Amino acid sequence: MTRLRAGKLRHRVAIKRPASGRGTRGERTGEDFVVSPEEFASIETLSGREAERARAVYAEATYRVEMRIRPGIEVTENDYLQHGTRRFHIGHVDDVDQRGIKYELLCAELK
DSSP states (O other), X not given: OOOOOGGGXXXXXXXXXXXXXXXXXXXXXXXXXXXXXXXXXXXXXXOHHHHHHHHHHOTTOOEEEEEEOOXXXXXXXXXXXXXXTEEEEEEEEEEETTSSSEEEEEEEEEO
């Protein structure tokens, strides 16, 4: 069992899902759905060999986000994380220990 120390989770992020409504020209319409308004996470920049390994899974990976999630909340590659004004697209979700509690995400920051 891998442990994630609570002191490491110093970033507050919201998990959001893009609006699924479509306009007459195919553009997204409506508000994004908030999956979870606040979760604690650790956001780290990938570098060196670690970045190379991550890009084998998700080509645009520049950040690794580790987080514990409350039961009943599902995170997918369709979602994104909002940290203040920063927005991180989730490219890969790894459910550590396969218990739905600790997740390791590979993300790219959206501008």
